[in-house]
Amino acid sequence: MSDSTPQRNVIALLPEACTSCMVCVRECPSWCISLESHVEAVSEEGARRPRTVNVLDEFTIDYGLCMYCGICIETCPFDALAWRDSFDYSSGDRQGLRQDAVDLSRWWPTGS
Amino acid sequence: MWRLASRPDVAVDVASAGLACCSLEVEAAGQRGLLVASETVPQAAAVTVLVVAGTVTTAVEPALVRLFDEHAQHGPVIIVSFGACATSGGPYWDAPTVRPGIEALFPGQEIASYVPGCPPRPEALVVELERLVDSRIPA
Numbered sequence: 001m002s003d004s005t006p007q008r009n010v011i012a013l014l015p016e017a018c019t020s021c022m023v024c025v026r027e028c029p030s031w032c033i034s035l036e037s038h039v040e041a042v043s044e045e046g047a048r049r050p051r052t053v054n055v056l057d058e059f060t061i062d063y064g065l066c067m068y069c070g071i072c073i074e075t076c077p078f079d080a081l082a083w084r085d086s087f088d089y090s091s092g093d094r095q096g097l098r099q100d101a102v103d104l105s106r107w108w109p110t111g112s
Numbered sequence: 113m114w115r116l117a118s119r120p121d122v123a124v125d126v127a128s129a130g131l132a133c134c135s136l137e138v139e140a141a142g143q144r145g146l147l148v149a150s151e152t153v154p155q156a157a158a159v160t161v162l163v164v165a166g167t168v169t170t171a172v173e174p175a176l177v178r179l180f181d182e183h184a185q186h187g188p189v190i191i192v193s194f195g196a197c198a199t200s201g202g203p204y205w206d207a208p209t210v211r212p213g214i215e216a217l218f219p220g221q222e223i224a225s226y227v228p229g230c231p232p233r234p235e236a237l238v239v240e241l242e243r244l245v246d247s248r249i250p251a
Contacts, residue, residue, distance in 0.1 A: 007233075008232070064213075087233045088235075090239075094223075
């Protein structure tokens with residue numbers, strides 16, 4: 001459970017694991033996560049009904065708003081969010097604390 | 113008032129406007145020896161870094177502006193927004209009695225740095241202070 005222990009460092013995203021289910025966005029107490037996705041049809045040979053899949057377009061955590069409670073990590077059904085160790089990402093401007101999927105996924109490989 | 117332990121030769125005072133739990137992290141930086149009480153350093157500081165640490169309510173706002181003005185009378189002041197409350201109002205951003213960040217409180221004055229965290233770690237403060245001192249204040 002080390003990934004679930006809040007150290008007030010940074011929350012990383014694994015975009016491939018995210019299904020755009022919106023659970024984290026809705027559970028976040030400080031409304032700091034925003035998520036955009038679209039639905040794509042999946043063509044499957046012999047399928048009885050049309051199938052669709054959610055495709056993640058944008059995922060942003062506003063670290064100027066985040067209260068580091070870790071509820072998003074706890075509630076993610078697909079383990080697409082996890083704590084990582086870095087604390088050194090201050091910004092000279094307010095908008096610089098808004099980190100998108102590319103920024104957030106860079107934290108992922110650094111290990112917990 | 114504090115000085116940076118890692119930059120003893122640079123005359124910069126760190127003034128903490130401790131308004132909520134974030135101020136405990138500033139104190140923790142002192143406890144760990146990363147910041148030292150500035151009374152121990154004889155020379156007067158040329159620059160003051162004002163670390164706004166905590167929730168800015170409408171009631172406390174005038175006192176914060178006054179604190180800035182007092183420091184500004186003695187020389188240049190660098191403002192650091194420390195933690196989510198000072199940056200955006202944090203978890204209280206939608207409360208009518210909480211200012212959604214300090215950006216609008218100091219007209220004509222830039223916020224030099226926003227340190228993320230709720231609260232940020234003491235190390236995050238010290239790393240950012242070192243960066244500001246190294247980039248903005250000639251040794």
